[in-house]
Amino acid sequence: MILDELVTATHNRLERQREKVSLPKLKQEVAKLNATAKLDFLAVLQRPGIHVIAEVKKASPSKGTIVTDFPYLQVARTYEQAGADAISVLTEPDYFKGKLRYLNEISAATSIPTLRKDFTIDPYMVYEAKLNGAAIILLIVAILTDEQLCNLRKLAESLGMQAIVEAYTETEVTRAVRSGAKIIGINNRNLKNFAVDFGHSFKMRSLVPAKIPVIAESGISGPADVKRLAQADFKGVLVGEALMKATNKREMIRAFKEF
Numbered sequence: 214m215i216l217d218e219l220v221t222a223t224h225n226r227l228e229r230q231r232e233k234v235s236l237p238k239l240k241q242e243v244a245k246l247n248a249t250a251k252l253d254f255l256a257v258l259q260r261p262g263i264h265v266i267a268e269v270k271k272a273s274p275s276k277g278t279i280v281t282d283f284p285y286l287q288v289a290r291t292y293e294q295a296g297a298d299a300i301s302v303l304t305e306p307d308y309f310k311g312k313l314r315y316l317n318e319i320s321a322a323t324s325i326p327t328l329r330k331d332f333t334i335d336p337y338m339v340y341e342a343k344l345n346g347a348a349i350i351l352l353i354v355a356i357l358t359d360e361q362l363c364n365l366r367k368l369a370e371s372l373g374m375q376a377i378v379e380a381y382t383e384t385e386v387t388r389a390v391r392s393g394a395k396i397i398g399i400n401n402r403n404l405k406n407f408a409v410d411f412g413h414s415f416k417m418r419s420l421v422p423a424k425i426p427v428i429a430e431s432g433i434s435g436p437a438d439v440k441r442l443a444q445a446d447f448k449g450v451l452v453g454e455a456l457m458k459a460t461n462k463r464e465m466i467r468a469f470k471e472f
């Protein structure tokens with residue numbers, strides 16, 4: 214199963230990386246960071262309207278290479294100028310052709326929150342996210358225990374970041390709520406087989422109490438989808454492929470925000 218493979222690959226990469234830079238050394242690097250103004254994505258989500266997390270993604274396991282030309286900094290700047298509320302950056306190298314360097318450069322080149330989109334399984338990765346400029350990390354319920362979910366989120370918060378807790382099944386949504394998540398993402402993509410069903414997030418929405426903002430993720434193809442989600446009380450959308458493939462990204466984001 215692909216999700217197991219992804220987690221195993223992440224474990225192995227982490228072990229190699231720890232030999233290069235130990236956790237204490239990584240923590241020291243984080244401690245040296247200049248305190249910058251906190252980019253508060255949760256506060257953004259609490260404003261009226263629907264908020265757009267625009268994703269920078271070159272490839273995915275289900276789609277293979279999405280775009281051959283990948284001017285990631287230019288794409289990120291276009292997202293920001295078009296009014297995106299946050300930028301999601303894939304950092305997983307093996308299956309998504311991502312890099313931490315993309316996150317680092319995009320965070321430096323833009324002034325909206327960036328999300329480290331990866332399969333976070335260890336505190337080490339939370340410190341890496343911080344060091345490379347992320348304001349938000351993704352925590353996928355399906356690959357974490359209740360204890361990890363809670364501890365990784367609290368670690369992110371203690372470093373001035375926020376966590377989007379991503380769920381797919383009913384049980385996962387319930388676990389996300391119980392873990393104390395402040396932002397919940399409902400994925401339309403089943404990470405076990407990568408099948409996407411745009412209607413899925415609507416079915417799960419009511420499991421989350423109204424006070425917790427919910428983001429719909431994956432398979433969002435245009436402004437009509439965003440409008441339906443806004444009407445169903447979603448506070449945000451996470452859009453990757455449709456934006457990466459759009460020739461006019463600016464226009465697409467504008468239409469998302471306007472609907």
Ligand SMILES: O=P(O)(O)OC[C@@H](O)[C@@H](O)c1c[nH]c2ccccc12
Nearest residue numbers: 400430431432433451452453454455
């Ligand atoms: O490209 P899409 O269908 O718009 O999907 C974006 C985003 O939701 C997707 O990349 C994603 C959602 N959860 C993830 C977890 C890991 C990697 C990727 C993802």
